[in-house]
Amino acid sequence: MRGDAHTPERDGDVLHAVNSLLVAVAVGVSLTLSPALSAAQQARAPDFDALGFEAAERLGEYIRIRTVNPPGNETAGARWMQQVLVREGIAAEIFESSPGRGNLYARLPGNGSRRPIVLLSHIDVVPATDSAWQVGPWSGETRHGAVWGRGALDMKGTGVVQLMTMIALKRRGVSLARDVILVANADEEASSTGAEWFAREKKALLRNAEFLLNEGGYNPLTPEGLTKYFGIGVTEKVPYWLRLTAYGSPGHGSVPRPDNAAERISRALGRIAAWRTPIRLTPPAERYFKDLATRERDPRHRRWLADPAAALRDTAGLRFFTSNPYYDAILRNTVSITVLKGSDKINVIPPEASAELDVRLLPGERPADFVSEVRRVIADSLVEITPLRPERQATTSPLEGAMMEAIREAVQAMEPGASITTPMNAGFTDSYYYRALGIGAYGISPFRLSEEDARTVHGTDERVTVENLRFGVEFMYRIVERVAR
Numbered sequence: 001m002r003g004d005a006h007t008p009e010r011d012g013d014v015l016h017a018v019n020s021l022l023v024a025v026a027v028g029v030s031l032t033l034s035p036a037l038s039a040a041q042q043a044r045a046p047d048f049d050a051l052g053f054e055a056a057e058r059l060g061e062y063i064r065i066r067t068v069n070p071p072g073n074e075t076a077g078a079r080w081m082q083q084v085l086v087r088e089g090i091a092a093e094i095f096e097s098s099p100g101r102g103n104l105y106a107r108l109p110g111n112g113s114r115r116p117i118v119l120l121s122h123i124d125v126v127p128a129t130d131s132a133w134q135v136g137p138w139s140g141e142t143r144h145g146a147v148w149g150r151g152a153l154d155m156k157g158t159g160v161v162q163l164m165t166m167i168a169l170k171r172r173g174v175s176l177a178r179d180v181i182l183v184a185n186a187d188e189e190a191s192s193t194g195a196e197w198f199a200r201e202k203k204a205l206l207r208n209a210e211f212l213l214n215e216g217g218y219n220p221l222t223p224e225g226l227t228k229y230f231g232i233g234v235t236e237k238v239p240y241w242l243r244l245t246a247y248g249s250p251g252h253g254s255v256p257r258p259d260n261a262a263e264r265i266s267r268a269l270g271r272i273a274a275w276r277t278p279i280r281l282t283p284p285a286e287r288y289f290k291d292l293a294t295r296e297r298d299p300r301h302r303r304w305l306a307d308p309a310a311a312l313r314d315t316a317g318l319r320f321f322t323s324n325p326y327y328d329a330i331l332r333n334t335v336s337i338t339v340l341k342g343s344d345k346i347n348v349i350p351p352e353a354s355a356e357l358d359v360r361l362l363p364g365e366r367p368a369d370f371v372s373e374v375r376r377v378i379a380d381s382l383v384e385i386t387p388l389r390p391e392r393q394a395t396t397s398p399l400e401g402a403m404m405e406a407i408r409e410a411v412q413a414m415e416p417g418a419s420i421t422t423p424m425n426a427g428f429t430d431s432y433y434y435r436a437l438g439i440g441a442y443g444i445s446p447f448r449l450s451e452e453d454a455r456t457v458h459g460t461d462e463r464v465t466v467e468n469l470r471f472g473v474e475f476m477y478r479i480v481e482r483v484a485r
Contacts, residue, residue, distance in 0.1 A: 046168045046477065052470025056147050058084065059160045059469065060140030063149035069124035074186035074194070075102030077123040077156075081163060081184060082106075088167050092182075097197035101186040105198075105205055108166055110176030110484060115210035117484055118181045118439065119166065119476075121159035122188030122195075122215075122430060125151035132460045146463040153447065154457045155215050157464045159184055161446045161472040162213070165480050168473070178484040181209065188430050195430035199437055209439045211403050211483060213476070214431045216443020218423065221450045229291065229419045230411050232404070233443020235284050235396040236425035237330075237360040238432065240367045241388040242374065244268055250351040261353040262342040268378040269337055269355055275377045277332045279318070281309055282363055284396060284422045285330045291421035330424040333370060334360045356388070360426060363394035394432065397440040402483055407444070410478035414471070444479070446472025 067077045075096060081104050082092040092106040102123070110116075128137035128150040135141050135148035142148075151157070166182050183206075186194030199206075216233030246268065248261035286308055293305035304311035304320055311317030312331075322328045339356035343349065361370060371385055398404070399422060411418050431441035447468045456462040 046172060046474075048470055048474040048477070051164050051168055051473045051477075052466060055160050055164045055469040055473050056142055056466045058163065059147045059152065059157055059464070060142060060149070062156045062160055063140035063147070063151055064138060066138055067124050068127050068150070069187060069189045072101050072124050072186055072190075074123040074184075075100050078102035078104040078184060078186075081123075081159075084163065085166075085182075088170055090166065090170055095198065095202060097186055097194045097201075101194060103186050103194050103198050103202075104182070104184040105202065106166070106182040107205075108170055108176065108180040108182075110178045110180070112177075112179070114177040114484075115208050116179040116181050116206070117480065118183055118206060118209050118212040118434065119162040119480070120183050120185070120195075120212055120214040120430060120434065120441075121155050121162055122185045123156075123159070124187055124189050124194075125154070125156065126189050126458050128460070128462075134461050135463075137462070142466065145467065146465045147469070148461070148463040150462055152456075152462045152464040153449075153453070154462070155188075157469065157472070158215055158446055161469065161476050164473050165476045168477055169481065169484075174481060174485065176484045178210075180480060180484055181206065185430055192428075192430055192433065195433045199433040203437055206434070206437060206439065209434075209437075212431065212434050212439045212441040213444050213479070214429055214434075214441055215445070216425045216429045216431060217445040218454075219445050219448045220454070221448050225450075227415055227418050227448050229295070229421050230407070230415075231421055231423045231445070232407060233425045233429075233431070234399060234422045235282070235363050235394055236428055236431065236443075237334075237362060238365075238392050238394040239389060239428050240359045240361050240370065240392070242357045242359055242371070243354055243384075243386045243388055244357065244378070245352060245354040245384040245386065246380075246382065247352045248349070251349045253347040253349055257349055260349055262350060264380065264383065265340075265342070265353040265355055268380055268383045269340075271378050272335055272337065272357065272374070275335070277334070277373075279312055279322075279331050280362055281312060281331065282396075282424065283399065284363075284424050287399060288330075288421050288423045289327075291419055294419060326426065329360070329426045330362075333362055333365060334358075334426075335374075360428075361394065363396050366393065367391040392432070395435045397435065397442055401440070403440060403442055403479075406479045406482040407442075409482055410475055413478060414475060444476070446476050 065077050065080050067074050078094045085092040085106050090106055094102045094104055096102050135143055137150040140149045166180055185198055218231040220228045222228050246261045246264035248259040249257050251257055289305045289308040293302050296302040296305055304317045336358040337355060338358050342353040374385060408420055411420055435441045
């Protein structure tokens, strides 16, 4: 059924009835629900070792379902997830944002005394070239202590960790104050149409949700194998792609023309390339730098990180921050020239030439203001500027509160003394569309990654260790149980 004309409560009732029948067919058991666990049973910690191994098995199954985007085929992945959930007695539904582009929704009800929490992932993965991999990218094989395949890290691995967290809560009969909602969207890797559609068309299913956990965090390991920090994403830059177009008189390349469109676009791009956008220190970036200062060994670097506002007014301090590509990217709006088009023959002057710019805007920036700055910089009224994305502004989730406290507790329980910080995501995730609904969205990685492992995301030999899956299930479970009880 479609959920548009129903309340979230009625949707949950109907879904539960339908999926109970699926459970009976799938596992051949009575529809009678198990009694709630005793207080003593609930007090015992879950068997995270067993859950970790189960997560590895489930991840292998999930990877073997090809949801490469394009074309996506996310409905197949959503059906797999639905089948796993209904075997556990958890109602689940699939909504297609377009044919074959399925979005999964499931809800584990609490008593409603607190607002719901959403666990969000995406089903699609980027393409992979089979011949370049040591282990087939669609095998889901466990080898050398890791599950291999496209999506192991981005982000089927996290989706399975969230899935196992919901299942563990259900199996234990944990008394929840909040509903726990599981959403898996289509088309994150290309256009985020699944999340945009779901947040618009199915927002009633998320009514009054307070928190959301999604990708966008990063927990890097030092060369010694220690966690450098737990990075929690509270905001991200928003893409605002632009196309520049110049026109001129076409002709033979042997006779140069003063209104050559390729030359005009080249002049505009030269000015863009030389442009250094203004520095702006946002609260999440400032907090991130100050958190890094506590672990910095170099006295001068520690001083700059501890007071970035002052450091950025100092020539040496400014050079320190802007020489680091990531630091520089979270301190300013960025422009990357990525696409150039002109003539397709060397001896033909084209009638038009164009370029596309990957623009990423800091939270609080107005896209229209940035376009005005681009016009000023290129200083050529004959170059057209066309936005390729809607005007959107990034928002920031609260830096303090119940979610951040739950994360701190989980980190200290699992890795005492490890630091937590809030690096800004220079990329873009589906969290944007849910923050726009007023939900506090947090990017959390359940895995601790070496530089070598992190490079496999969108690369070759993507994999996640079974040890990391075990860690991730416990980490995610601790956070969700702490917030939801």
